[in-house]
Amino acid sequence: MINLSKRIEIHLGRKPDFIEEIILEDIGDGVVYIKEWNASEAQPTVEELKALSTQAQTAIDNELTKQETDKANANSKLKALGLTDDEIKAIKS
Numbered sequence: 001m002i003n004l005s006k007r008i009e010i011h012l013g014r015k016p017d018f019i020e021e022i023i024l025e026d027i028g029d030g031v032v033y034i035k036e037w038n039a040s041e042a043q044p045t046v047e048e049l050k051a052l053s054t055q056a057q058t059a060i061d062n063e064l065t066k067q068e069t070d071k072a073n074a075n076s077k078l079k080a081l082g083l084t085d086d087e088i089k090a091i092k093s
Helices: 004-012 046-050 053-080 085-092
Strands: 022-026 032-037
Touching: 004 022, 004 032, 004 046, 004 053, 053 085
Parallel strands: none
Antiparallel strands: 022 032
């Protein structure tokens, strides 16, 4: 399943606490499943979560694109302030 946690977030319409509220587990076979559901909302079925596949992938792609854009914007702003590439690298390390 494409990122089960992202599907759950979309189902709930919010980011739950994945330590206390909803516990996911992978027993070593690469399949992540819901071990415990302590959220006040009803637990979704496997079919409901599968139906959110496209939305979850789009959300993940959008987050990655935003991170790349933010990084490029930050580098541009640092260069506009007069920092060299080496200085920018030094800040990041």
